[in-house]
Amino acid sequence: MTIGTIHGVGLGPGAQDLMSVRADRLVRGARHIAFFRKAGKPGQARRIVDGMLRADAIEYAMEYPVTTEIPISDPRYNDWLSTFYAECTRHLAALAHAGEDVVVLCEGDPFFYGSFMHLHSRLSDIAPVCVVPGITGMSGAWTASDTPITWGEDVLTVLTATLPEDELTRRIRDTDALVVMKIGRHLAKLRRALVAAGREESAWLVEYAAMPDQRVTRLADATDIAPYFAIVLIHGQGRRP
Structure with a gap:
């Protein structure tokens, strides 16, 4: 039998x-559609494709056992997620070995801070896996700001706000252009790091980039609360002809 x-x-x-x-x-x-979501939520990836699926599509919602309920330093965090990804892998592999193709929906690009990476590393040796790249959320964010993110030889640094505050400060200080992702409840910490690096006045907060409720705000004018789909930018000021 042909493997899907x-x-x-x-x-x-x-x-x-x-x-x-x-x-x-x-x-x-696709006859088989899989997507990640938080328990009790429809899931952003599923929302994006609303109205696109064929009538007989079979959906498989992969619900995270934990997101922000406990810190990532808690030993249970990796244990629960490892078990979760193993269960998802078994389900998808079983479909493939039954000859079925499966489309796993991935927000942004599958290989850029995406949950699909954890499936890919588990599936690649047991079933055929094909990745379709997508426009990243950060690209959508700097496009929403209507300003190029880099000029000339600007160095662009991409950070996650989950890093320790002193590490954020060091890296913010040492780069020309900046993208910070995974902000959520870390916005206040990120703001302190930007202030310490002397760069808060150059920072922009982009919320829901490329979505209907997109909003671009100078970070200095924003509150300390940000939605899940939020990115902070500092635009490079490098060489121009």
């Missing part, structure tokens, strides 16, 4: 018309 292929499909930053032609074709044609 598991497709990790990047959906881009949040708008259907920013998906690639290949991603659109795979999503619309």
Whole structure:
């Protein structure tokens, strides 16, 4: 029997018309659709493809056992997620070995801070896996700011706000252009790091980039509360002709 292929499909930053032609074709044609979501929530990836799925599509919601309920330093965090990814891997591999193709919906790009990476590392030796790249959320964010993120030889640094405050400060100070992701409840800490690095006045907060409720605000004018889909930017000021 022919083994099916598991497709990790990047959906881009949040708008259907920013998906690639290949991603659109795979999503619309898939009989088996899998996606990540927080328990009790519809899931952003599933929301992006609303209205695109075929009538007989079989959906498999992969619900995280933990997100922000406990700190990532808690030993249970990795244990629970490891078990979760192993269960998802078994389910998807079983479909593939039954000859079924599966499309796994991925926000942004599957290989950029995406949950699909953890499936790919487990599946690649036991079933065919194909990855479709997507526009990243950070690209959607700097496009929303209507300003280039880098000029000339600017060095761009991408950070997650989950880093320790002193590490954030050091890296913010040492770069020309900046993208900070995974902000959430870490915004106040990130703001302190930006202030310590002397760069808060150059920082912008982009919320829901490429989505209907997109909002771009100077960080100095923002509150200390940010939604899950939020990115902080500092634009480079490098050489220009």
